[in-house]
Amino acid sequence: MISFLDLSAQYKELKSEIDAAVARVLESGQFVLGSEVAALEEEFARYSGAQYAVGVNSGTSALHLALLAAGIGPGDEVVTTPFTFYATVAAIGYIGATPVYVDIDPSTFNIDVRRMEAAITQRTRAILVVHLYGQPADMDPILDIARRHKLAVIEDAAQAHGAEYKGRRVGAIGDLGCFSFYPTKNLGAAGEGGMVTTNNQEYARTLSLLRNWGEERRYHPVLKGFNYRLPAIQAAILRVKLKRLEQWTDARRALAAEYDRLLQDTSVTTPPTLPDTRHVYCLYTIRSENRDELQRGLAAAGIQTAIHYPTPIHLMPAYADARYKAGDLPEAEATARTVLSLPLYPQLNGAQVAEVAAEVARLAHRKIQEPLLTRR
């Protein structure tokens, strides 16, 4: 049995340090924000190459506050991808703005910058890019389009802690970066958590106010804010894990390279990477024309897989939008039918990767083998 993810293996690796960090918070009696959160913010800002980082209680809250801090509001349009976890689009809805979808580039799973300009109207105020699965979106042309049209660039880096584009860490490339510390992410809390990064001091101040009721000081709100505070226990645990993140990312990348090598002659498509980027493989997602059959075959062999994501946002009933129908965003729709994420986490070992790859190879034969065999 190979599980898709094993969070208890991660805890075992760091048990004594995590237990000590939790005990430190319990003894301090300071459970909400405070010095642990401030220390994590400083350490995470340094890690991401951003000047400021503001801890919040989830990646979704990070997106919500980033959009508010950038001044986006009702009636505004936000250009984004239809192929993401729906929190990206939900956050646009929270502020009363309208998502405008640009189809993806199927080779990277990320928003297709070549189609972006056509989606921009008089009402467009921001581009919300997602670094899906841990692969950076193609930021240079995105920043160029944003500059020409005076748009804010918000990065949904929920799956991309430490990912790099041309030597720069994601979250510090656009105006605001949004991270999730959901337990399954590359840096995960023992519960919920999130972070917004920025190089803009004014945004950082607004974010700090908004996450804590808009309070400048106790019972003196200067903005209508939220209770989006990051608990101190989560910050203390995240600080322990942050120290391991580079090592874990290297392990993810090495295992991904091994999958790439072992699957190269099969009929599945391994995840391509843009040149000059550092993909951090929050998810190792392949494509297969026979995805459902492959997933069933792997399950029968005791190998857990997952589908990220089975439906693009514009085709989800909860996000139905009269402007979009099936067929409008064909690349996202075809990708949703073919993607399959294989087990990948830092504590997985090479033998397990080899076992998964062997089973995938057995189920998804070589592309050129079938015609050769039938000809013989």
Ligand SMILES: Cc1ncc(COP(=O)(O)O)c(C=O)c1O
């Ligand atoms: C791309 C993306 N955006 C946003 C989120 C939301 O983060 P959270 O679950 O921490 O609210 C997630 C993760 O769940 C995600 O994968």
